Amino acid sequence: MRGLSELTKTSIKLYIREPIAAFFTLAFPTMLILIFGAMYGNDPSPIFGGLGSMDVSMPAYSALILGTIGLLSVPITTAGYRQQGVLRRFRATPMRPLTYIASDLLTNLAMTILGMALLFTVGWLLYRVQFDGNILLLLFAVILSGLAMSSMGYLIASIASGARVAQVIGMVIFYPMMFLSGAGMPIEFLPPSLQRVSDFLPLTYVARLLRGLWFGEPFVDHLFEVAVLAGILVVFGGAAARYFRWE
Amino acid sequence: MAPVLEVTDLVKCYGDLRAVDGVTFTVDEGEIFGMVGPNGAGKTTTIECLEGVRQPDGGRVSVYGKDPYEERRTVMERIGIQLQESDLPSRLRVREALNLFASFYAESVDPDILLERMGLQEKAKSPVSKLSGGQKQRLFIALALINRPEVVFLDELTTGLDPQARRSMWDLVREIRDQGSTVFLTTHYMEEAERLCDRVAIMDHGQLVALDSPRVLIRDLGIERRVSFYPLNGSKDLGFEALAGVELVERRQDRVIVSGSGKRFISRVVNALEDSGIDFDDLRTEQPNLEDVFLSLTGRAVRE
Numbered sequence: 001m002r003g004l005s006e007l008t009k010t011s012i013k014l015y016i017r018e019p020i021a022a023f024f025t026l027a028f029p030t031m032l033i034l035i036f037g038a039m040y041g042n043d044p045s046p047i048f049g050g051l052g053s054m055d056v057s058m059p060a061y062s063a064l065i066l067g068t069i070g071l072l073s074v075p076i077t078t079a080g081y082r083q084q085g086v087l088r089r090f091r092a093t094p095m096r097p098l099t100y101i102a103s104d105l106l107t108n109l110a111m112t113i114l115g116m117a118l119l120f121t122v123g124w125l126l127y128r129v130q131f132d133g134n135i136l137l138l139l140f141a142v143i144l145s146g147l148a149m150s151s152m153g154y155l156i157a158s159i160a161s162g163a164r165v166a167q168v169i170g171m172v173i174f175y176p177m178m179f180l181s182g183a184g185m186p187i188e189f190l191p192p193s194l195q196r197v198s199d200f201l202p203l204t205y206v207a208r209l210l211r212g213l214w215f216g217e218p219f220v221d222h223l224f225e226v227a228v229l230a231g232i233l234v235v236f237g238g239a240a241a242r243y244f245r246w247e
Numbered sequence: 248m249a250p251v252l253e254v255t256d257l258v259k260c261y262g263d264l265r266a267v268d269g270v271t272f273t274v275d276e277g278e279i280f281g282m283v284g285p286n287g288a289g290k291t292t293t294i295e296c297l298e299g300v301r302q303p304d305g306g307r308v309s310v311y312g313k314d315p316y317e318e319r320r321t322v323m324e325r326i327g328i329q330l331q332e333s334d335l336p337s338r339l340r341v342r343e344a345l346n347l348f349a350s351f352y353a354e355s356v357d358p359d360i361l362l363e364r365m366g367l368q369e370k371a372k373s374p375v376s377k378l379s380g381g382q383k384q385r386l387f388i389a390l391a392l393i394n395r396p397e398v399v400f401l402d403e404l405t406t407g408l409d410p411q412a413r414r415s416m417w418d419l420v421r422e423i424r425d426q427g428s429t430v431f432l433t434t435h436y437m438e439e440a441e442r443l444c445d446r447v448a449i450m451d452h453g454q455l456v457a458l459d460s461p462r463v464l465i466r467d468l469g470i471e472r473r474v475s476f477y478p479l480n481g482s483k484d485l486g487f488e489a490l491a492g493v494e495l496v497e498r499r500q501d502r503v504i505v506s507g508s509g510k511r512f513i514s515r516v517v518n519a520l521e522d523s524g525i526d527f528d529d530l531r532t533e534q535p536n537l538e539d540v541f542l543s544l545t546g547r548a549v550r551e
Contacts, residue, residue, distance in 0.1 A: 003350045003351045006349075007347060081336070085332050088333045092333070094324050
């Protein structure tokens with residue numbers, strides 16, 4: 001347990017010291033609030049069922065953070081650590097492999113929550129954005145989404161030869177999803193044909209689940225999203241466990 | 248006393264290549280045991296099988312009677328490892344690295360004591376990426392010592408270091424042994440093995456070709472020694488040919504070179520030289536070394 005807490009503490013410090021990762025997780029979503037807030041404001045709009053543009057951006061950008069961490073940070077860091085020999089060095093200690101994975105997941109959960117807290121703080125200070133949901137259900141959704149996105153990230157890391165390849169694969173998967181899933185911009189802005197494409201994108205289910213729970217919709221209305229994310233976790237997590245390499 | 252490390256008929260293959268091909272030896276407590284040989288001889292594969300980071304394809308390795316691969320966590324608590332190809336996150340700081348690795352073990356040494364021993368106190372807050380080659384290597388040794396290990400494995404510890412840093416590493420290795428650990432190291436520097444190790448295993452093409460103390464290996468070689476000097480007055484016949492053990496006396500550009508073999512060859516020649524009363528300059532003796540042992544056993548130099 002001491003290993004897990006020390007490794008997690010250290011990983012969080014390292015995450016924050018990595019300027020690019022820290023920017024995309026912490027600063028970028030907040031920056032979007034400032035830019036799109038200035039453009040659209042947060043007046044109630046019929047497009048969003050009476051909510052403001054900034055209100056719906058809160059869960060959307062939260063999904064964006066989850067996608068960034070799972071599909072970019074996880075593969076880049078994991079493949080990089082393997083390539084550099086960091087994983088090899090960790091393996092030459094009594095630390096269990098599971099401790100490493102658990103610590104990585106905890107680190108990423110902490111960074112997600114930090115990013116969301118920052119996002120909400122700015123949103124609330126500038127636009128008095130609303131949160132109408134149950135915080136525990138939201139936390140559950142964040143954890144499930146984080147695990148699902150990270151399992152995809154670990155699989156990318158496992159099949160990529162190195163950090164650069166992992167980064168390219170992660171970006172190819174992530175960027176289209178950012179625009180088409182409702183995480184980067186409201187799904188309502190997309191033409192119906194593209195909205196149908198979004199049904200096939202994993203991040204869409206993160207965005208839908210978070211948005212529903214953020215505004216207090218009943219949990220049972222979102223069991224489909226939960227099931228899809230759990231399925232992604234099982235399939236990709238299983239494949240990642242099968243193909244994961246320490247060196 | 249039971250040996251600390253036991254290797255019996257160890258085999259490890261990579262595809263068609265038998266990287267380690269039936270190697271057997273033991274290492275006793277308190278030894279500095281060195282494994283030498285050219286790159287690709289199977290040194291790193293052998294050490295990594297002993298460390299439990301690689302699984303043997305055949306034979307047996309044991310550390311204190313335990314299989315390091317099957318009982319990885321138990322064995323890892325008792326050994327310290329410096330790997331040849333490994334790294335730390337570049338933004339990790341020196342003291343953080345020590346604290347982190349200390350947390351992986353049930354028992355650990357105070358990181359500050361290790362920082363001082365390795366001369367890294369002033370670098371405690373430096374990121375790993377800002378360390379020099381020697382400093383980084385000292386940090387890796389510190390990590391290998393963090394659990395007060397009974398056996399320390401050092402793989403190509405001094406490769407890439409300048410001569411001065413290499414020498415200070417040797418002192419460090421002796422110190423590790425003097426504090427009670429057994430040391431298993433690999434190197435492709437013959438001089439390093441000769442100066443540092445109590446016993447040396449010479450590897451070539453995955454096989455053990457010789458194993459003994461450097462002194463015995465060199466002695467058993469029966470290779471010739473040389474005494475050479477520069478006579479200052481005249482070039483009369485000095486009569487060295489008559490001395491026991493002398494095989495050849497030759498002159499090269501005014502230098503006299505006496506070659507031969509035998510236990511007291513050198514002192515015999517030097518005494519005869521003194522007794523002859525001639526004035527001489529620049530007396531040199533050439534002793535065979537481990538490099539010669541390797542050459543004679545394998546027919547080629549270590550670094551080709």
